[in-house]
Every structure is written in structure tokens, then in C-alpha cells.
Amino acid sequence: MPKNDAETSKLESSNPFLLKGLTISDVVRKEFDSHEQVESFYFNYAKVMGFSVRKDEVRYDDKGCIKLCRWVCNKQGYRPKIWLEKVDRVREPRAITCEGCLASLRVNLQHDTRKWVVKEFVSEHSHQLASNYDTQFLRSHRNVKGSDVALAMSLPSVGVKTG
Numbered sequence: 001m002p003k004n005d006a007e008t009s010k011l012e013s014s015n016p017f018l019l020k021g022l023t024i025s026d027v028v029r030k031e032f033d034s035h036e037q038v039e040s041f042y043f044n045y046a047k048v049m050g051f052s053v054r055k056d057e058v059r060y061d062d063k064g065c066i067k068l069c070r071w072v073c074n075k076q077g078y079r080p081k082i083w084l085e086k087v088d089r090v091r092e093p094r095a096i097t098c099e100g101c102l103a104s105l106r107v108n109l110q111h112d113t114r115k116w117v118v119k120e121f122v123s124e125h126s127h128q129l130a131s132n133y134d135t136q137f138l139r140s141h142r143n144v145k146g147s148d149v150a151l152a153m154s155l156p157s158v159g160v161k162t163g
């Protein structure tokens with residue numbers, strides 16, 4: 001199959017509609033010039049989808065150059081077992097922030113081409129995704145009357161009760 005440049009540029013786009021529509025086959029085996037590019041793609045994607053990303057793993061080659069990077073959803077992993085076994089009937093356990101989410105992206109540097117190739121992309125989350133991006137996006141497109149803006153701007157920023 002010929003390499004499709006349009007497909008690759010889809011990953012470099014910050015267009016929320018393109019990013020939201022990405023499928024696993026859009027991402028897996030795609031090439032990037034640098035791991036920074038991969039990271040910015042995944043951060044953009046995460047922002048649009050409504051989850052947060054953290055760097056999970058970086059591996060170096062003999063010369064100390066990065067050869068593998070992996071990012072995960074920050075709800076990846078479980079709370080340490082010891083925490084759960086600690087019997088404390090007085091207090092309810094805190095809300096679980098780690099939900100064993102497996103969403104991740106991993107790239108490896110190809111020795112011959114010096115390109116970063118996506119080797120693993122898990123798009124499913126074990127939890128609900130925040131929808132704040134949609135809200136923000138819609139809000140910015142909502143018609144705001146000039147007078148509302150003026151009013152909002154004239155209000156002091158401290159001690160305003162909006163209720």
C-alpha cells in the first residue's frame with residue numbers, strides 16, 4: 001500500500017474533528033520525524049478526547065539516545081495493593097484515581113530510517129472521558145452579545161457572587 005501523506009498529516013493536525021475521528025489503523029505504524037512530534041500529537045489528541053497523558057517509559061540505546069517512548073492515560077495502573085489492604089473502617093477510601101486504564105501510545109525509533117514509528121496505540125479507556133473540551137469548544141462558538149462581554153469585563157475579579 002502506498003504511503004498516504006494525507007493520513008500522516010491528520011496526526012499532526014490540531015483539528016479536533018480530525019483527532020476525534022482517528023481510528024487505531026490511522027495511528028499504528030505511522031511515522032514521525034521526532035518523538036517530540038509524537039508527544040505533541042498525543043497531547044493534542046488527549047485534550048480533544050478528554051483525558052490526561054503522562055510519560056510512562058523512555059528507553060535509551062547504547063549511545064544514550066532515546067529509542068522508545070511510551071505515554072499512557074494518567075488513569076493507567078491501580079493503586080498499590082498495600083493501600084487497599086490497609087484496613088481502615090473509619091474512613092472510606094479516597095476516590096480511586098487509577099482505574100487500570102490501558103490507553104497508551106508507544107513509538108520506537110527505526111534504526112534505518114531514523115523515523116519514529118507507532119508500535120502500539122490503545123484507544124479504549126476503562127473510564128468515562130471528560131467532555132470539557134466539547135463544552136469549551138461550544139462555548140467559544142456561542143454568540144455572546146456585546147453588552148454581556150462589557151458587563152463581564154467590568155466586574156471586579158475578586159469577590160463576585162454569580163449565584
Ligand SMILES: [Zn+2]
Binds near residue numbers: 074124126
Ligand atoms: Zn484512560
